[in-house]
Amino acid sequence: GAVVSQHPSRVICKSGTSVKIECRSLDFQATTMFWYRQFPKQSLMLMATSNEGSKATYEQGVEKDKFLINHASLTLSTLTVTSAHPEDSSFYICSARDEGGNNEQFFGPGTRLTVL
């Protein structure tokens, strides 16, 4: 299947700092990418849908000013957690839709964020 990468895989930061997470589709182009958050022993929760060249669509309850999404190219979407706090510590996973294939969503390996 198609490959989606995320960078970094793990990040530890101090409270109040901002953290940027990258999501790349390595062998296909993706107009649409998705950002999820997964707390321990809980479901993947969709945070936002990232659209290349336009504004992201955020799910109810997700602060768009805190979780900044930029989808500047067909292979890269970034999620920036601004002024991170300990309650933002979670596993962040992106997925990308392979529109050139059968529209399957391929998931990245996730980024573990720990805010001290």
Added chain:
Amino acid sequence: QKEVEQDPGPLSVPEGAIVSLNCTYSNSAFQYFMWYRQYSRKGPELLMYTYSSGNKEDGRFTAQVDKSSKYISLFIRDSQPSDSATYLCAMSHLPYSSASKIIFGSGTRLSIRP
């Protein structure tokens, strides 16, 4: 009440056993049902995708949907240690091929003992 309920396990079975994983859901509008496998420190990968009620078989895996009971199952035959992972059920209102919102279960951690 959560839209999708899934027993988190852990579930431990001996190699070769038949495994049954299940989810219940509350929203009767769900039409498309998926099972994902997630290995430790990896993203989920799609195992099977079914539409409406019925069974679908793929090798050692069988997905079953009972919309009248709002209950879906994944059966794994002749389980192998390499099947040890977390299995997530997921569902959506619209086809998987659209930019539809997917609702995930919390995942069941499965361990196959050699």
